[in-house]
Amino acid sequence: VPPDALAPVFAALADDVRRHVLERMRDEGTVTATGLARELPVTRQAISKHLAVLDAAGLVTRTREGRETRFGLRPEPLTEAIGWMAAVGGRWDARLDRLEDLVRRRSARTGRPADTGDPPPAPPRKGGAPG
């Protein structure tokens, strides 16, 4: 995945109207700009712009139907975005496990010095040394 590939996906998702459009496509299969303009409090022109942003992020499919274009959901970039979040989150989980461990070790050492004295004497060896 090129480093920048997800930026347009996240930008596309960072808008209420576009998220609504994605949900409509998920629920309806395909939608048209005219249909969306009827149900949303924005102009048809604004809907077209939002669809263009979604298209640039690779989140929609287009099919021509007579004079209208029908838009459908293309979920692959979302899967990628979720994958990124899972990978980054997983790395922090592992780092924080190590940090938690470090903090615990340090507090055991500095907080309770009486507990970290000399190790207990080794048990006497069976058999002993010859002589």
Next chain:
Amino acid sequence: MPETVVRERTLEAEPDEVWRCLTDADLLEEWLADRAEVDVRGGGEGSLVMPDGETRHVVYDEVVSGERLSLWWWSGDEPARRVEFRLVAAGRVTRLVVTETRGAPFLPSASLSALARAARLVPA
């Protein structure tokens, strides 16, 4: 927001001790990176060699001792991502909240000249 990853952890130490673990290079090498060189102050720079061998460049942004530490980090040509640590004292333990954000505008509030150096816009 989907572009932000948030993790929260309660650590069995007071904020000052947690702060040391976040800012001392030797301690960073115990949990975050294999090798750490850091200059922890607004606009200060650093580099971290991560366990997978990748080198991350760091520019510190907000540094509020014992409370908040934010930085930008990146490796190679990838866009910088913002990492923020917030420390909240809760009795004798500390709640640490880490967020990593991508796609945020790279606009640190701290020293812009250090930033420009880091971005190789001006000679060091």
